[in-house]
Amino acid sequence: MLSSQRINGGNSRPLHDDDDTDEEALALTLVDALQDNEVYDDTEPRTGGVQISGDDIQQRLASAAQPLEFQATLGARFASYDNYCSLFHFILNSDGPVDLELPTYYWAWDVIDEFIYQFNSFCIHRNNVARKGQNEEEKQLLRDNPQTWGCYSVLNVLYSLIQRSQMNEQLASIKRGDDPNEVAGEYGSRPLYRMLGYFSIIGLLRVHCLLGDFTLALKTLDDIELNKKAVFARVMAAHFTTYMMMRRYADAIKAFSHILVYVSRTKGFQKNAQFDSITKKNDQMYALIAVCVALCPTRLDDTIHATLREKYGDQFQRMQRGGLDTLPIFEQLFNSACPKFISPIPPDFDKPENNIDPAQHHLQVFMSDVKNAMLGPTLKSFLKLYTTQDLHKLAGLIDLGPENLRTQLLVYKQRSRQTRWSEGGLLDGDIVNTSDLDFALEGDLIHISEAKTGRKLVDWYLRNLARTY
Amino acid sequence: MTTDATSRPQHIEEILSGLDRYNPETVSVFQDYVQQQCDTRTYDNMANLALLKLYQFNPHLTRDETITNILVKALTVFPSPDFSLCLHLLPPNSLISPPIDTFAEAVQKLHLLSKQLEGAEYREFWSILDGDDLYADLVADCSGFEELMRLRIATAVAQAFREIKREILEGYLNMQGEAFEGFIKNVCVWTLEGERVKIPLNKENEAITTVTREVVKIDQFSRIFRRAYEQPC
Numbered sequence A: 001m002l003s004s005q006r007i008n009g010g011n012s013r014p015l016h017d018d019d020d021t022d023e024e025a026l027a028l029t030l031v032d033a034l035q036d037n038e039v040y041d042d043t044e045p046r047t048g049g050v051q052i053s054g055d056d057i058q059q060r061l062a063s064a065a066q067p068l069e070f071q072a073t074l075g076a077r078f079a080s081y082d083n084y085c086s087l088f089h090f091i092l093n094s095d096g097p098v099d100l101e102l103p104t105y106y107w108a109w110d111v112i113d114e115f116i117y118q119f120n121s122f123c124i125h126r127n128n129v130a131r132k133g134q135n136e137e138e139k140q141l142l143r144d145n146p147q148t149w150g151c152y153s154v155l156n157v158l159y160s161l162i163q164r165s166q167m168n169e170q171l172a173s174i175k176r177g178d179d180p181n182e183v184a185g186e187y188g189s190r191p192l193y194r195m196l197g198y199f200s201i202i203g204l205l206r207v208h209c210l211l212g213d214f215t216l217a218l219k220t221l222d223d224i225e226l227n228k229k230a231v232f233a234r235v236m237a238a239h240f241t242t243y244m245m246m247r248r249y250a251d252a253i254k255a256f257s258h259i260l261v262y263v264s265r266t267k268g269f270q271k272n273a274q275f276d277s278i279t280k281k282n283d284q285m286y287a288l289i290a291v292c293v294a295l296c297p298t299r300l301d302d303t304i305h306a307t308l309r310e311k312y313g314d315q316f317q318r319m320q321r322g323g324l325d326t327l328p329i330f331e332q333l334f335n336s337a338c339p340k341f342i343s344p345i346p347p348d349f350d351k352p353e354n355n356i357d358p359a360q361h362h363l364q365v366f367m368s369d370v371k372n373a374m375l376g377p378t379l380k381s382f383l384k385l386y387t388t389q390d391l392h393k394l395a396g397l398i399d400l401g402p403e404n405l406r407t408q409l410l411v412y413k414q415r416s417r418q419t420r421w422s423e424g425g426l427l428d429g430d431i432v433n434t435s436d437l438d439f440a441l442e443g444d445l446i447h448i449s450e451a452k453t454g455r456k457l458v459d460w461y462l463r464n465l466a467r468t469y
Numbered sequence B: 001m002t003t004d005a006t007s008r009p010q011h012i013e014e015i016l017s018g019l020d021r022y023n024p025e026t027v028s029v030f031q032d033y034v035q036q037q038c039d040t041r042t043y044d045n046m047a048n049l050a051l052l053k054l055y056q057f058n059p060h061l062t063r064d065e066t067i068t069n070i071l072v073k074a075l076t077v078f079p080s081p082d083f084s085l086c087l088h089l090l091p092p093n094s095l096i097s098p099p100i101d102t103f104a105e106a107v108q109k110l111h112l113l114s115k116q117l118e119g120a121e122y123r124e125f126w127s128i129l130d131g132d133d134l135y136a137d138l139v140a141d142c143s144g145f146e147e148l149m150r151l152r153i154a155t156a157v158a159q160a161f162r163e164i165k166r167e168i169l170e171g172y173l174n175m176q177g178e179a180f181e182g183f184i185k186n187v188c189v190w191t192l193e194g195e196r197v198k199i200p201l202n203k204e205n206e207a208i209t210t211v212t213r214e215v216v217k218i219d220q221f222s223r224i225f226r227r228a229y230e231q232p233c
Helices: A005-007 A022-035 A054-065 A074-094 A107-132 A137-144 A153-167 A169-178 A181-188 A193-213 A214-223 A233-245 A249-269 A274-295 A302-321 A324-337 A358-372 A378-384 A391-397 A402-416 A458-468 B012-016 B024-040 B045-057 B064-074 B082-089 B102-118 B120-129 B132-139 B145-160 B166-173 B179-186 B217-230
Strands: A388-390 A419-420 A430-433 A437-442 A445-453 B161-165 B191-193 B196-198 B210-212
Touching: A054 A430, A074 A107, A074 A137, A074 A153, A074 A193, A107 A137, A107 A153, A153 A193, A153 B102, A153 B166, A274 A302, A274 A324, A302 A324, A324 A358, A358 B082, A358 B102, A378 A402, A378 A437, A378 B120, A388 A391, A391 A402, A391 A445, A402 A437, A402 B145, A437 B145, A458 B217, B012 B024, B012 B045, B024 B064, B045 B082, B064 B082, B064 B102, B064 B132, B082 B132, B082 B217, B102 B120, B102 B132, B120 B132, B145 B161, B145 B166, B145 B179, B161 B166, B166 B196, B166 B210, B179 B191
Parallel strands: A437 B161, A445 B210
Antiparallel strands: A388 A445, A419 A430, A437 A445, B161 B196, B191 B196
């Protein structure tokens, strides 16, 4: 879900209607920096033989943030990679921090975004070439340049930007309530590096996610407080997939509802074309939340629930009902909404049949979990009717062998216990019961219990009291 | 996610928290650490995932045996999702059927075991495990594999049952006679009454009906109170 927002040219800007946010503050400092125009004629970049002069760099900066055409040739992709290399090299390895006049307000975000997008699409393209094996010329070119858009160089750029700006230290100190400038150092106190550092962390999350390392992806974000309204839709989306892949559906739903409510609230203000890309993303997120809720029934926020029914009503209903025949729906929604997974290494050009789409691999792993959940809804609907019931009798009602039913009950129990985040690092959490239905077996007798929620009246009273005043 | 970070050696911790986790030279350190986990019955998922990532980036360094050992270790911590998290980091072609090489075959065999565990088909799990010599090779490196699996299964059973027929539990644990009785009494501390095994109450098998009531705090009404003072009607 991370990259298909390309339809509109890709420089999707952050959602930008909240005032008291970190990004806002960062962006403002950046604007300040833009105003005092510094001269950078005397900077002598050592960019691997490429000299960047003052006039030239403006163009380069602008082009780095520009999206590549959809059908760019392999040559253009290679050239773009070289451009990024020299640009980042210039920013990171000059003598001391460089001063740059940035072409646009959102340059730092755009450049990181575009960088990762190009990396992503390059890898997909390379894999396709290897798999289909029709274009011999491209194949040879790719075979000869295994290092271009290599995983190591992409990660290297992101990590270097983070380290240069001391971003993790800065964020940790913001969290503690200290002044981040104390730890920022020579580079990190400058807006350019600060912005690049911050967005690199988010970039890193995306790269890890694309590679299928969901654990590390989440760990990267430890210092960024995601539940603040400040965060962009797409970041939340990535965060959300991560939890989902770790089978912490309850956390996924929470993270996800949060951002959707935010997007739906700010929708009215977003009139520009770029918002379309977010709308697309939005749809994908709805698809994923539908999957999650089907796997782990949860009460949703009313607005989300209404939209969900509007967009995916039919599929959602069928998924909630469960049963093996709904598996294709899970697959379909997952495929339409998952990140464009990539494989980090050059494919095997000699044996096309050995290269399969990484997305298919991840889908396969994910589906083996989904398959286990299929009887859940049926089981639940029957259990709900009783407080105690005999196993054999219930087995007869559901049309299942008693042995099989016992197994399914164990599965249900296992699935209802999930790790849920409460505080601390994003990977931490306690194991809790996420289902409102619980049971215990005493021999063949099933004791069933329900966690009921009493009526909530306070909100209603408050609303009506406010109205009468 | 299950990580036993308390037993993690200092030097591993250092590699994991720094950029050295991407350094191909640390592969051998991690490999030794996996071996150590197999020998000492400890488990450190973060380190294992880091190693799988190194393999992912540097396929020429891959040691199939270490990967299968990691997967076997991940089985011993079910029902946590560790096994699938590891699978996500393997080469995408390792799950195509039919398997493309012996490594893929081993991965798919272990995946089959993992599916049985997640489906709570414990009997089936044991019979598959015993039914193929290849499995014996795969789990040989992991010391106490069967015992670790029994403990995990017992935990899952204790979550759902207060009382279970001896015969069924024997099947789940793949143990009979005195060995079974010893395991129940000494390891699980459950009691055997005739043909039934009694499992003491715990948080998960109580199944008490609870009603969550709304918690009303005075703060929620602060605005109402303030308005009342500001503009008396």
